[in-house]
Amino acid sequence: MAQLSYGVRAIANIFRAVYPSGIVGSTRGRAFSSLAAEGENVSQNADDILVKDEDLPLYKRISRLGRQRLSVAPVLDEWLKKGHKLKKLEVEDIIKALRKFSRYKQALEVSEWMDGNRGLRLGLSDFAIRLDLIAKVRGISSAENYFKDLPEKAKNQKTYGALLNSYVGNKLTEKAEGLMVKIKESGFALKALPYNNMMTLYRALGQPEKVLSLIQDMKVDNILPDSFTYKIWMNSCADLSDINGVEKVLDELKHDGRFKYDWSIYSNLSAIYIKEGLIKKAQDALKETEHKIFMKKDRDAYKSLIIMHSKLGDKPKVYSVWKKFARVFPKRTNTDYICMLTALVKLGDIKGVEKCLKGWEYDGLSYDIRVPNVLIGAYLTEGRIKEAESLLQHAQKKGGKPDYKTWDMFVDGYLKQNQTDEAIGAMKKALEKVKYGQWQPEPGKALAILNLFEVSGNIDGAEDMFKRLRKVDHVNTDTYNSLIRTHIQAGKSPSQVFQRMELDKIEPNEETDRLLKW
Template identity: 25%
Template structure:
């Protein structure tokens, strides 16, 4: 489909049917990034008339670098934007913050300092990203300082920020502060504000507030929205009230039209999270009987179900069957779940098998599988000969945690070698 769009655009351009402007070139560039990768996209930029190689074009390339988690290329593009004298906008800074939030949080202060120096005004997204970063690092006081700064700038925390703040308060055990945020979220129009109701259900459940979950759910019931039913199923499941979760699901089946696998999966996840293998198996069969489309999401949940129950062979069989489908491949997380379990057991043979299948599925360039695989060797007290070479071949660079793993793995090799001379 994308290839056809690109061919059509090429035809329009070649036959002078439309006159391309910078936004048109940027759209073409975006399609090339998605279909052919960043390198071909960069090559295409050289074909764009110089007068149209502006901020919109390079901003489009930067977004795709960030989406690909390619820090090196993103930084190259950012430096090119600076070298060309193009404007450094809030949007561009937010892209860098999104990139660094995932992997290189130590660089976030550099971006914020640059914004302050260049008098680049933070957006609501800027504050969201920094608040989330602070909360994720358990820096609650730092998170609160950012909120105060935002309010001083005349910006009011939106629903997403409120949910994020409440979540981190709960994680830190600051339940009173979390409740205060939730009450603020409710306001006076909770009867009409379904988006907020949907957000409150899991947060009250995380606080263990069954009465509040029930109260909000009673307000939700009359609207008959599927996403509110799903939120209620998840909330009751989080509280361990399986009967209530099942009751909400059956009510949804009766009153909602077009109930899909997505809604079924909500209850299946409840069974998984509460380690109810028998119920999960029966419900998975019901999904098939009811005509649900079984795809990557369902496979992922089922693999988790069996893996958590210790039935790794069954989980592996589901993964194998799913990987043979041509229309969709299993999620990266499905492979990682099994790899983690085999790693903890020190089952090197099966860990190597999952690692190979993961690479065959096209999930390359990620460090976590190497960490799990190496840990399998360490837990099995088996030397991982040539592991550093394997990492180099995969263009992998160890982080701090994996560097410690490699030291432990090297010790096993030395121990094995020394024992030959005892």
Template identity: 30%
Template sequence: MWSLRRAAYSHLRSQGCRVGTLRACYTKVVVRSDYVENAVGIAGPIELVSGVCLLPKRFYHSPSSHVYFHPGSQSLSSQAGAKSSEDEEDLEDGFSELETPDSMDSIEESNRVEEVREEFVSGPDLSDVDSEASLNELDLSDAEAGATDEESKKKRSPMDLFWAIMNASHVESGLEQWVAEGNHLGRSELSFLMLTFRKRKMYGRALQVSEWLEKNKQLTFEERDYASRLDLIAKVRGLQKAEQYIGKIPESFRGEIIYRTLLASCVVALNVKKAEEVFQKMRDQDFPITTFACNQLILLYKRFDKKKIADVLLLMEKENVKPTLFTYRLLIDTKGQSNDITGMEQVLETMEAEGIKPDIFTQYLLSKYYIRGGLNEKAESVLKEMEGFSLKANRGACRNLLPLYAALGKADDVSRVWKACESKPQLEECAAAIEAWGKLGKIEEAEAVFEKMCKTWKKLPTKNYTALLRVYADHKLLSKGKDLAKRMADSGCHIGPLTWDGLVKLYVEAGDVEKADSILQKAAQQGSIKPLFNSYMVIMDQYAKRGDVHNTEKMFHRLKQAGYVGRLRQYQALLQAYINANAPAYGFRDRMKSDNIFPNRALEAQLAQVDAFKKTAISDLLD
């Protein structure tokens, strides 16, 4: 653990910050009572912003004030939980925007690389790695109430219940009809049903099922069932409603699982302040400090305040909480994002010394950052490890190998890996192959993979269409992209945020920003599903490059209307518009302060540039 903390501090030392021994308190504590949704606190001078670390039992937070704490230069704020639509089958924005790039030039590249692959980083912690705490699905056991008189109940395919509800006019009527027909409705069927809804991001329907079960006493609720309901409420109705629901849970079931579920919901909502308050409440109630809870904080601080990761690691060491594979994966990803290859390798060495072998996701991260750092030989070495002795025996690695070999420019290896999948391809492998061929500029090969999918499956998911749509966008093939979009509509494919994002990029790359803007505006008005954050940013960046302050401000306002506030990227883009227009941005610091935003080094440099445009008494006379 010491080596992990040392690696976590290494980037602070390299920036000339004095770290040394962590102390429980510091000379100044900055307290803010102006709680603003979605705010992300960033850099201030080290002597001006400091506070307390995670070692003391209390965070010293109160509902009415926000205490910024850290033995460094960053401070925190919060983001209110965003609502999810009932049937949101496309990917939500989630953690697609990883970190604030150091310069405007890197924004587009960072966005392009991370928006597709962040699922490998954040996803497993909320599903695969710690599924017992985060998904909180109904127990797979079928021994509870609701499975009475099992001998007389019909046993049907697990998907039959799903389709019975989907084909009904309402969730309740579908469930009532299912029971009336004498079908079995036990925990195993319900668990499969809830998991299916979650995978399709149909959180609203899953919540209606949970409410119906309790209302009709079809299930004896346990703590995990209440936790599952809590998670769904947070996704559908927001964190405030989720917190209110905790008060309705019987006190005997209001245990650690409930609160770490709420903690995970705060992290998904990117609400730093609320996550810290929930974590502190868990400590106040003497719940054990678990690896899951610490991983949630690391996941959040990885995005907003990397310096505080060291505090979490110190707390884990003090409480004898052992890091998991996912902990190490988060740390490797953090070091890689900071271009600290040495630190990344130190984390890997520590992980292996603890007897934890890197999995495919971890190897994917290592190779990705080696490629980004120009260390192609090291990347190839990791890729060979991912392949193992045989691609046939290690088929699960193929979907990750394809884009990585493409990033290295190795068309022969992409072809070799695809041949291992081609006879019996999986949808995810096809999407990865399309992406890979697109990176290599081999449009015909990408189209061949798509056509193979169309022949193999009767109906393709949206993401497989959008994979090819992105290829067309990257290569400015507007006509082909429009034809593909029409083909999607004709096939009855779900048109949502991923499709809108692909179309926006298609027109932006073709130079028709106004058309992209029009598409996004119409998409935003269609329903409760909001477009991706990056869809707005692609257009906003283009307006900023033109120095079009009016339209950049318009996109900035629309981002806020969509609930995307408190992210440095949109402020960077807006400032860049003023810079390119050679126009002063009057009152910009006050605007940021009102939104609880604090500039990092890159944003400070931009602010200095716009300050130079301000008129003085002399310059006004000379003009």
């Protein structure tokens, strides 16, 4: 699982490196970057945007639409009708901001809206971005068709790269390998990016030896590795338990000389050492990380240090880096606080978490439920149900909206304390917060909830929970078996449940067969 998680993050990082989705260093960028912060307070009707908010700037109008609920095109059309100008760079900023906050459907809509507007013709980079969005919204097949229909001049390094990235993200190994051959034949494998993509795929599939093979290909082809290449190379050696190999990569990196101030490489190295239990080496790598971090302003760098020191159990260092962080970045963000709170939880410093949370509230940032969720989770892990409930009530009064993760944590907490009714209620609330395919409870947790109905033969309760699980695509052999057992416990025939199982094309197992013989 750790490898797969790394793979997803790595793919995102690779794509951002060439097709950045964030906005940096401009007034437009800072304006559109507020899309996520404001997007939760959405309008339910496009007319609200077009009429009631007539004086709002464009970025706020789009923000009010919410994530996937309303169309962006009418807002853009209305903006032009009002006599406003809209430059191509501004439209690109809108697309970038929407992508940054995973509002892919709306980003694609804006991209396609550009087709019918004079002066907003797509450039070569725009084709790559649209291909990526099509893959995310409509699927790989649609992305392949889009690529096929592109004019030849648009089939360049970026569009090939976008298609390869989509194959890698969906772990389509044969297609990715085949496309990589075409990229090489077309002369577009001039930099590390496509190799990095393939390395990410192989590592996600648990094939680190193929990463090392690709490194040799790069050397033969005279392709210079970049920072990401070195990191995934190190991690692949670590996957093979080859710490000597990791250190040889570090030697090559130092000899390379292009990454003297890249803190992320040493942070990555310290993580490898921590995992291998090489504490002294991890501490030395972190010292090198700190030296490079304090030479530049980088939020992620400081947060990486905080997390690494917490993994080493070094509380004084965690607080020391946080204080330096606060001096360098007086205006901290919600994610900054989440990082610090998470580190303090790992250290078992609950008093520190409580104090830090008060500091966050004092800063007056938007009330993002993910921040108090950290302490709520810590309370529930320790069995402090009352404190968790009290904090949730406090958060709601402050405007915080519990998400599925909030209620999922309460399910765990209630189950541990045998508060069955509360656990069932929390599971229902968690499931109400998500759409089909967005999230599923852990299989064991879902079965634990169904078992509560099973032991008492509560068919109505079990059927209600089963229907809720179906809405998030969490119906399988085990959940059906539980429903069958509930019917048997209640003295009812389970034959009707088995018929539904067949209609859902759920394969029975030995347990199913045994139950149906009762």
